[in-house]
Each structure stands twice: as structure tokens, then as C-alpha cells.
Amino acid sequence: MxxxxxxxxxxxxxxxxxxxxxxxxxxxxxxxxxxxxxxxxxxxxxxxxxxxxxxxxxxxxxxxxxxxxxxxxxxxxxxxxxxxxxxxxxxxxxxxxxxxxxxxMGRDIFAVLQSQLDRLMKQLAMPDPQTTGVILLGRGSSDAGANGELAKMARWLFEENDHELVDLAFTGVTWPRLESAVQRQVRLGMMQVAIVPVYLFTGVLIERIQEQVARLRLQYPQVTFALGTHFGFxxxxxxxxxxxxxxxxxxxxxxxxxxxxxxxxxxxxxxxxxxxxxxxxxxxxxxxxxxxxxxxxxxxxx
Missing domain, CATH: 3.40.50.1400 (Rossmann fold)
Known part of the structure; x- marks a missing residue:
């Protein structure tokens, strides 16, 4: 046995x-x-x-x-x-x-998210973090505890980096949504936006995020977007x-x-x-x- x-x-x-x-x-x-x-x-x-x-x-x-x-x-x-x-x-x-x-949402996952953000910053040719907003994008839940855990990761990213803005957004169920978070950051002067999805693997929602970012690039041609990916591997x-x-x-x-x-x-x-x-x-x-x-x-x- x-x-x-x-x-x-x-x-x-x-x-x-x-x-x-x-x-x-x-x-x-x-x-x-x-x-x-x-x-x-x-x-x-x-x-x-x-x-x-x-x-x-x-x-x-x-x-x-x-x-x-x-x-x-x-x-x-x-x-x-x-x-x-x-x-x-x-x-x-x-x-x-x-x-x-x-x-x-502990230090292990935070290290993965930080690594994702570091890669996105390199894609953006390392712009000034003061004009580069970060959006942590989660699945979204009606469970406040689950959403709060993701909010903790956003705060840790803010604490560990020099970005002026680190926001939280969700693909469904709760708010704010990605478009609202981007709109806020653009209004506050962000010239680049790094979007870090908090997903283990691909799926319908990952495809939806890619479509959303494609629309955002058309809506805000003056802003450069960098989109991360799922990180299960x-x-x-x-x-x-x-x-x-x-x-x-x-x-x-x-x-x-x-x-x-x-x-x-x-x-x-x-x-x-x-x-x-x-x-x-x-x-x-x-x-x-x-x-x-x-x-x-x-x-x-x-």
C-alpha cells in the first residue's frame, strides 16, 4: 500500500x-x-x-x-x-x-508577482516608476476575505517598489474593473501601465483580459501598456x-x-x-x- x-x-x-x-x-x-x-x-x-x-x-x-x-x-x-x-x-x-x-497570498506568491512586475518593467524599457502605474488584476470574488488577500499583495508591491500608483482591479464579480483602474491612472498622469494578472493558468478570463488591453491601447494611444501573463509554471x-x-x-x-x-x-x-x-x-x-x-x-x- x-x-x-x-x-x-x-x-x-x-x-x-x-x-x-x-x-x-x-x-x-x-x-x-x-x-x-x-x-x-x-x-x-x-x-x-x-x-x-x-x-x-x-x-x-x-x-x-x-x-x-x-x-x-x-x-x-x-x-x-x-x-x-x-x-x-x-x-x-x-x-x-x-x-x-x-x-x-503570502511571501512565496508575492515573490512571483514581483518577478512578473520586474519583467514588465524591462519590457517597458525601465521607465520612471513615478510615471508608471501598476495594476494587480485578480479574478474577483464576492468573498471579501479573498479580495482582501489580493489587496494585501497590492500593498506589498507598493511598499517594495517606487511606483506612485499600485492599484487593484478585478475581471468580474466585484469592482473596480480594469478599465476603471486604467482611467484613474491616466487621469493621474501615468504614461505607462503595467498590468499583472494574478492567475495560475490560462482560460476564458485570460483571453478576456487580452481583449480588454487591446481596446485600452486604442482608447489611450498616448499610454504604453505592458501585460503580464499567468504564472502557474x-x-x-x-x-x-x-x-x-x-x-x-x-x-x-x-x-x-x-x-x-x-x-x-x-x-x-x-x-x-x-x-x-x-x-x-x-x-x-x-x-x-x-x-x-x-x-x-x-x-x-x-
Whole structure:
């Protein structure tokens, strides 16, 4: 029996290329770690979804280490993934299911974003950062905690560089959108704009961003735009995952966020959660004792 199966759980993309890149990433990771058994599944928009992926990973394994291959924890990570793992534990009682945190917005991801920005500045022939605006462009979520994590990255970029403006924009769900952020920066005198997408792999939204920037170049011919790309194959991502496996960081098979969280359980029992993910807390729940919550999720009960 294999000691451990590592299950990489991607978000899933409506565009086939995005899922193909995730699978290709896993293949490259296997080449780097030939002694590890690494499987892949997706939360949505794919052939192998969570339940099947967990069942496959459990076959012949004593332990399954689930890694949410997702940058920000919103409804999928906080609600659907823990529920799927709870069901898998019932189906496979002899298997120990442990879950790491999602990739998150920490120093590892920040280093990747900084590297992206450095490359964009070189594309722009190293202009004055005081007249070169930066826009960090994320997917966008109705989960305030997920959006706040991205805002932290924008602030760190501002702190570590000399740019006059480092703004945050989103491709959907929430605001501001890319066009509004560019309009603001142009009005404030930016002559160049570096756009840093916060995406692991390609997909429909990456294509949409490219179309948006093409329109912006026509709308603002006096401004030079540099557009970054998704960064899932950056060496820093492989290292981050290696560390997660090496640390096996969470005891008792629990994950930070909402695996085993009583507020999530209460929400499920009361059918309070829906897929609009419109709650404003970091975990999409509301209670008045948010500061005392040991999970670090901003649970806020009414």
C-alpha cells in the first residue's frame, strides 16, 4: 500500500487549455518528484471532479494529502471542498484525509508577482516608476476575505517598489474593473501601465483580459501598456507545493479555513449557504465574535 497520495485540486476552467495546463503542471511536478504519487482533479468544469478525484486518490493509499491548487480561498475552498472531503472520509474510513491550505497570498506568491512586475518593467524599457502605474488584476470574488488577500499583495508591491500608483482591479464579480483602474491612472498622469494578472493558468478570463488591453491601447494611444501573463509554471509555485508536502502542515487531517468549522456545519445544516457566495466574511458566514475565531476566517454571524 502506498503511504500517501497527493491530490492536487484545481478550480477548473471553461476553457480546455486551462485544465490542460493544470494537468501538464502535475506531470512536470511528477518529473521533479518521481517518488511521489500525484493525482489531479477539479472543483468544476472538468471530467474528473472532486468526488471521483478523492476516490481515485484513496485507492491503495493509507493517506491522501489534498492540496487546493487555488490562489484565494472563497466559497469553493471554504464550503465545497470540506464537504467533499467529509463525504470521502465516510466512503473510505481506512484512509486518512489531510488537507493543506490553498496557495494563499503570502511571501512565496508575492515573490512571483514581483518577478512578473520586474519583467514588465524591462519590457517597458525601465521607465520612471513615478510615471508608471501598476495594476494587480485578480479574478474577483464576492468573498471579501479573498479580495482582501489580493489587496494585501497590492500593498506589498507598493511598499517594495517606487511606483506612485499600485492599484487593484478585478475581471468580474466585484469592482473596480480594469478599465476603471486604467482611467484613474491616466487621469493621474501615468504614461505607462503595467498590468499583472494574478492567475495560475490560462482560460476564458485570460483571453478576456487580452481583449480588454487591446481596446485600452486604442482608447489611450498616448499610454504604453505592458501585460503580464499567468504564472502557474513559475519555479516558485513548484517550491511552494514542495514545502506544503514536506511540512504536511496541518495536524489531525484538518485544513485552515473551514474544514471542520462549526459555523460551516451550522450553515450547511440550516441550508444557509448558496453558490452566490455573497456573504462579506472571509468564510462567508456571519457571527458577532469574529475577533475571537481561532480559525483565522472572518466568520461574522448576524
Amino acid at each position: 502506498n503511504a500517501t497520495t497527493i491530490l492536487l485540486v484545481g478550480h477548473g476552467s471553461r476553457g480546455r487549455e486551462g485544465n490542460k495546463e493544470t494537468i501538464h503542471f502535475a506531470a512536470q511536478w511528477r518529473e521533479r518528484r518521481p517518488d511521489w504519487r500525484i493525482e489531479v482533479c477539479f472543483i468544476e468544469h472538468a471530467e474528473v471532479l472532486l468526488a471521483e478525484g478523492l476516490d481515485r486518490a484513496a485507492q491503495g493509499a493509507g493517506k491522501v494529502l489534498v492540496i487546493p491548487f487555488i490562489l484565494n480561498a472563497a466559497g469553493h475552498v471554504k464550503m465545497e471542498l470540506p464537504a467533499a472531503i467529509a463525504a470521502a472520509r465516510e466512503r473510505h474510513p481506512a484512509v486518512d484525509f489531510a488537507v493543506t491550505r490553498h496557495l494563499g 513559475d519555479p516558485g509555485i513548484f517550491t511552494l507545493l514542495d514545502d506544503k508536502v514536506g511540512n504536511d502542515e496541518l495536524p489531525e487531517g484538518r485544513m485552515l479555513e473551514c474544514d471542520g468549522c462549526k459555523y460551516r456545519a451550522e450553515a450547511e445544516e440550516g441550508h444557509l449557504h448558496d453558490h452566490s457566495h455573497t456573504a462579506t466574511g472571509g468564510c462567508g458566514h456571519h457571527h458577532e465574535h469574529a475577533m475571537a475565531n481561532p480559525h483565522g476566517c472572518a466568520h461574522q454571524h448576524d
